[in-house]
Amino acid sequence: MTGHSPPRRGQRSIFGQLTAASILIAVIAVAVLFAVTTIIVQRQTRASLSATVATDMAGLIDIYATAGREELLRRVADRQAVVSLDARRSHYMLADAAGRPLAGDQRRWPQINAKQSEEGFIALADGTPVYAQGAMLAPDLQLLVAREYQSDRAAQFVLSAAFLAVGAAIIGAVALVAWFTARHLAERMNAVNAALGAAADGRAASFPARQRGGDEIDEMAGHGTRLLARQAQLLKAYKQVSEHVAHEVRTPLMHLDNRLGAVMKEHPETVGGALVHAREDIRGIAAMLDSLLDIASAESRRGDLAGLAEFDLSELLTGLAELYEASAEESGLAFETAITPGVTVLGERMQITRLVSNLLDNAIKYVPEGGHVRLTLAPGPRLTVEDDGPGIAREQHERVFERFARASLPDDKPGHGLGLALSRAIAQRHGLLLRLGEPPRGAQFILEPAP
Structure with a gap:
């Protein structure tokens, strides 16, 4: 923090x-x-x-x-x-x-x-x-x-x-x-x-008490107090609406998907591209809603150590690397690793897995055939995922971590723009900082303890 x-x-x-x-x-x-x-x-x-x-x-x-x-x-x-x-x-x-x-x-x-x-x-x-x-x-x-x-x-x-x-x-x-x-x-x-x-x-803020008589600093502190109270009120309302919509919409969408599946089974003659695409769209929206709920859950638990445990991050990344080697090979990419053994972290194993998976998925998704993706881990811990793809413009380094924000790339791929927002929320929940580095070429995501 x-x-x-x-x-x-x-x-x-x-x-x-x-x-x-x-x-x-x-x-x-x-x-x-x-x-x-x-x-x-x-x-x-x-x-x-x-x-x-x-x-x-x-x-x-x-x-x-x-x-x-x-x-x-x-x-x-x-x-x-x-x-x-x-x-x-x-x-x-x-x-x-x-x-x-x-x-x-x-x-x-x-x-x-x-x-x-x-x-x-x-x-x-x-x-x-x-x-x-x-x-x-x-x-x-x-x-x-x-x-x-x-x-x-x-x-x-x-x-x-x-x-x-x-x-x-x-x-x-x-x-x-x-x-x-x-x-x-x-x-x-x-x-x-x-x-x-x-x-x-994102922590609780308390402005200094007003001095006797008051002055310009007290006036500024008063405006700041009202501003933060207003901001907190709007943010709370925004989150409540987002989570409520996600909860309320996800259930009927899954019911609709099940009904389409039942129709396709009862009437095989209706099976075709339109229904298949419809079910894919429904599942994509459901996945987006799941991501929104996951982001909200991670943000609400920021700084909470409950449920965190020390585990071997080196072992986790080694297993993930073996899984992603095949995906990288299918995409015509060279996948390299440099994982220091024995590096541990306090966290939830599944959430850290999802964070790293999002970063690797992005790299494999956007790096053109013949490119390189590199996963490294050093004590600290300091984890980096870097590639030699099109990279992200300097002015978009913070924007890409916002919900529904996507980098402007020549060969853009479909998506909801929630993967990096979720990854940062998970990092913050663990007291870590996820940021973009500035390599000479491509993109470099760095995960390290927050200062």
């Missing part, structure tokens, strides 16, 4: 994809927010440093403009050891046009253009990173004001670490919620699939 469980390996789950998409969106959102925050903080830091350095520079320029060069030299000397309130240490350099130091704590002019009042992030001679600005106070006098920003970098690092920690927590929370939600939805969908699979296999 088959059923539906959680997604098999290699099978994609929509809920898994939704979980992955939720996590990906959360990661992208956190990354974008981190990038935007970092850019804003960096711009604010630059703006703050620029304003601080510009203010300091403006004050020194004002001192030079109002008190002269000597006062500026004295003020620069006083300021070089001062640490600002925001912990940004200041650096100064007053130099001549050639860059020779006149005052301040720096002994070499950095890579900054004082003539253009350039400012920006640079490194001092000792490698200290600073934000600096240069200015030309006179043709032979230039001033450098710089501020360290290690504290800003440390604050930015702490902010980044905190942001990433919070972002990781958010991503983890999203992943956890998405996983639990997806798992809950997947379990509910698996329950619905299991119910549908059980119904497809």
